[in-house]
Amino acid sequence: VIVNGEKQGILKINEDGKPSLIGSNCKSCGKVSFPKKEVCPYCLTKSNYETIEFGQKGTISTFTICHTAPRGFEAPYALGLVNTDNNIQVLSQIEGDLSSMKQGEEVDLILSPTTVDEAGNQHFAWKYKVTQEGGV
Amino acid sequence: MQKAYVAGIGMHPFGRFLDKSIKELTQYAVWEAIEDAGIDAKEIEIAYFSNSFGGVLGGQHSSRGQVILRYAGFSELPIINVENACAGGATAVQQAYLSVASGQVDIALAVGSEKMFIGDTGKTIAALGSAGDVELFDGQGIQFTALYAFKAIEYMKKYGATSEDFAKVAVKNSSNASQNPYAQFKKKLTVDEVLQSRMIANPLTLFMCSPIADGSAAVIIVSEKVAKKLGKDTVQVKGGVLKSGKVSNTGDDTPMVTKAALELYEKTGVQPSEVDMIEVHDAAVSVEFEHVEDLCLVDKGTAFQEIGKGTFDINGRLPINMSGGLTSKGHPVGATGVAQMVELTKQLRGDAGTRQVSPNGRLPKVGLGLNTGGRVEDDRAAIAVTMLTR
Numbered sequence: 001v002i003v004n005g006e007k008q009g010i011l012k013i014n015e016d017g018k019p020s021l022i023g024s025n026c027k028s029c030g031k032v033s034f035p036k037k038e039v040c041p042y043c044l045t046k047s048n049y050e051t052i053e054f055g056q057k058g059t060i061s062t063f064t065i066c067h068t069a070p071r072g073f074e075a076p077y078a079l080g081l082v083n084t085d086n087n088i089q090v091l092s093q094i095e096g097d098l099s100s101m102k103q104g105e106e107v108d109l110i111l112s113p114t115t116v117d118e119a120g121n122q123h124f125a126w127k128y129k130v131t132q133e134g135g136v
Numbered sequence: 137m138q139k140a141y142v143a144g145i146g147m148h149p150f151g152r153f154l155d156k157s158i159k160e161l162t163q164y165a166v167w168e169a170i171e172d173a174g175i176d177a178k179e180i181e182i183a184y185f186s187n188s189f190g191g192v193l194g195g196q197h198s199s200r201g202q203v204i205l206r207y208a209g210f211s212e213l214p215i216i217n218v219e220n221a222c223a224g225g226a227t228a229v230q231q232a233y234l235s236v237a238s239g240q241v242d243i244a245l246a247v248g249s250e251k252m253f254i255g256d257t258g259k260t261i262a263a264l265g266s267a268g269d270v271e272l273f274d275g276q277g278i279q280f281t282a283l284y285a286f287k288a289i290e291y292m293k294k295y296g297a298t299s300e301d302f303a304k305v306a307v308k309n310s311s312n313a314s315q316n317p318y319a320q321f322k323k324k325l326t327v328d329e330v331l332q333s334r335m336i337a338n339p340l341t342l343f344m345c346s347p348i349a350d351g352s353a354a355v356i357i358v359s360e361k362v363a364k365k366l367g368k369d370t371v372q373v374k375g376g377v378l379k380s381g382k383v384s385n386t387g388d389d390t391p392m393v394t395k396a397a398l399e400l401y402e403k404t405g406v407q408p409s410e411v412d413m414i415e416v417h418d419a420a421v422s423v424e425f426e427h428v429e430d431l432c433l434v435d436k437g438t439a440f441q442e443i444g445k446g447t448f449d450i451n452g453r454l455p456i457n458m459s460g461g462l463t464s465k466g467h468p469v470g471a472t473g474v475a476q477m478v479e480l481t482k483q484l485r486g487d488a489g490t491r492q493v494s495p496n497g498r499l500p501k502v503g504l505g506l507n508t509g510g511r512v513e514d515d516r517a518a519i520a521v522t523m524l525t526r
Contacts, residue, residue, distance in 0.1 A: 004274035005271060005272070005274055008271045010271060010272060016352060030383065031383075032385075033325030033383070033514075035269075035271075035272055038488060042383055044498065062286045062289050062290060063286075064282050064285035064286065064289070064337040064338050064340075065278060065335075065337065065338055066277070066281065066282055066336075066337045066422045067334070067335050067336055067337065068257075068261065068279070068281070069258065069261070069277060069279075070258055070259075070261040070262035070264075070265055070277055070279055071256070071259050071261070071262045071375075072258070072277075073258075073277040077279065079276075079277070079279070079282040080286075081286055087385055089384070089514065091273070091276075091278065091283075091397040092276060093276045093277055093278075099471070114275035114276075114277075115275055123274075123275055124275070125274065125275030125276055126276075127276065
């Protein structure tokens with residue numbers, strides 16, 4: 001399984017198969033950055049951070065439904081800004097019923113099939129999905 | 137720093153030109169500018185070539201400026217390739233300006249070109265998406281229209297603006313473009329037509345969004361000595377400021393557009409109240425409100441009320457996007473920031489025909505261009521403001 005961003009350290013797959021996003025928490029200024037960085041963009045301190053895992057749950061801050069799609073995608077689909085823990089807002093695709101999707105709704109971080117590459121490999125991307133009654 | 141002037145402007149019309157290559161588009165714009173300036177092409181000492189997608193869409197991943205400008209006849213002179221997402225055009229202009237203002241050269245060329253109609257719209261949309269962090273957004277289907285939609289939704293929530301207010305911007309820009317022979321769309325739209333056009337990313341409809349376009353624009357910037365000799369010392373490049381996006385959650389709410397603008401006002405000594413007209417980066421019409429507010433030209437949260445009063449019309453107090461803007465004139469990415477300078481120069485010279493701005497019956501004195509592009513995390517990648525004066 002190819003998970004986009006795993007190799008680049010943007011997310012990790014936990015033992016239960018669920019993803020977490022990876023950020024850096026600067027030990028000098030206390031600011032959190034996503035994706036993780038070797039140098040803190042807030043205080044420019046180098047190599048002085050702890051890696052944090054976050055983002056398994058969030059709420060929709062703003063979203064829109066895209067009616068055109070880049071190559072490899074099918075419209076309509078939703079893109080949104082999701083507020084997660086650590087005061088981090090991330091931009092992501094949001095899966096769920098497009099006709100009932102609402103601002104403020106709770107979402108879960110998931111891995112979802114996305115594009116197929118030239119070699120025919122199915123890729124998975126991190127996305128958010130509207131929380132279902134009774135869990136994911 | 138020495139004074140620098142816009143001696144020549146040129147443009148290939150923006151639009152859909154399936155039978156024209158980027159070389160042909162570029163050659164047309166560059167030579168229109170050379171002829172307008174009245175210089176010998178051999179006198180050009182340095183060239184900045186702005187283009188964003190000639191690699192991903194055209195396969196010319198490297199040496200783009202050198203390859204493309206050779207078709208227009210250029211060799212030997214230094215050619216610098218500029219890629220700064222949708223703000224590449226203004227970046228090229230600012231660098232050409234600095235080459236002259238610093239005394240390095242007397243005559244510099246800035247040209248921006250883009251060929252976006254390649255027969256595969258999905259590929260072009262995907263290419264535009266690569267102006268964000270591709271590692272971060274790999275497989276997410278990120279597109280810029282959605283980012284503009286978020287801004288529109290947030291503006292509506294914060295200030296009570298409506299879709300109809302955004303539609304009025306599209307109507308204004310289409311009316312301006314209907315008087316611009318270089319514009320992609322010359323049809324005057326009505327509010328109903330804009331609102332009823334196909335939804336792209338709510339609340340943005342088709343006619344609220346800038347189209348895919350082919351096109352090229354060029355400016356020749358010269359020293360005062362050369363400008364006087366040519367009799368082309370009317371339009372001065374007063375200054376430019378280029379910024380990158382900022383990190384969020386710092387407690388500093390000042391947008392980078394405002395930081396860039398304040399720095400430019402400070403540097404040039406020109407007050408916001410002296411600005412006669414602006415060309416802004418309406419990749420979606422909704423952002424015009426944010427732009428004019430962030431440039432400190434109207435109060436925060438008031439631009440949507442001003443649009444209904446005609447404030448931003450050609451004959452209003454502060455005309456915006458006289459050319460038709462990105463939405464109606466077209467948005468061939470790397471060319472856009474240069475085309476803004478072409479329009480401002482026409483206006484300052486009094487050559488804008490029926491769309492001529494004439495505050496209190498005189499010619500305008502100060503024009504400002506805002507060219508933004510790309511995305512890094514929560515902000516734009518590049519922000520460029522450039523001022524021309526007469």
